[in-house]
Amino acid sequence: MKRKTEKIKNLGPVSTKWLNSIDVYTIDDVKKLGPIVIYNMLKAHGYNVNILMVYALQGAIMDCHWKEIPEKLKKEFQKEIKNNSMKFI
Numbered sequence: 479m480k481r482k483t484e485k486i487k488n489l490g491p492v493s494t495k496w497l498n499s500i501d502v503y504t505i506d507d508v509k510k511l512g513p514i515v516i517y518n519m520l521k522a523h524g525y526n527v528n529i530l531m532v533y534a535l536q537g538a539i540m541d542c543h544w545k546e547i548p549e550k551l552k553k554e555f556q557k558e559i560k561n562n563s564m565k566f567i
Contacts, residue, residue, distance in 0.1 A: 488534035
C-alpha cells in the first residue's frame with residue numbers, strides 16, 4: 479500500500495518523487511535514515527543527486543533553508559560523501 483506523501487521542506491516535486499521511489503515519504507522517514515544514507519540510496523538507484531540534496535534534507539530536519547546549515551556541518555557532509563565515493567573506485 480502506497481503511503482501518503484508529506485511536503486518536505488527544501489524539496490520540489492522531482493526530489494520528492496525520487497524519495498518516494500526509495501520509500502521515503504515523510505520528514506520522520508528522513509530523520510530515521512539521515513541525509514547521507516538517503517543520498518547513497520538515491521545514487522544507488524541511478525538518480526543524479528549531488529551534495530545539495532544532502533543539504534536540503536538536513537535543512538528539512540533542522541526546519542531551515544539549506545543555505546542556513548552551518549558551514550562546519552556542510553564540510554562534514556562533503557568529507558563523508560567524498561570518503562564514501564572513494565570506496566567504489
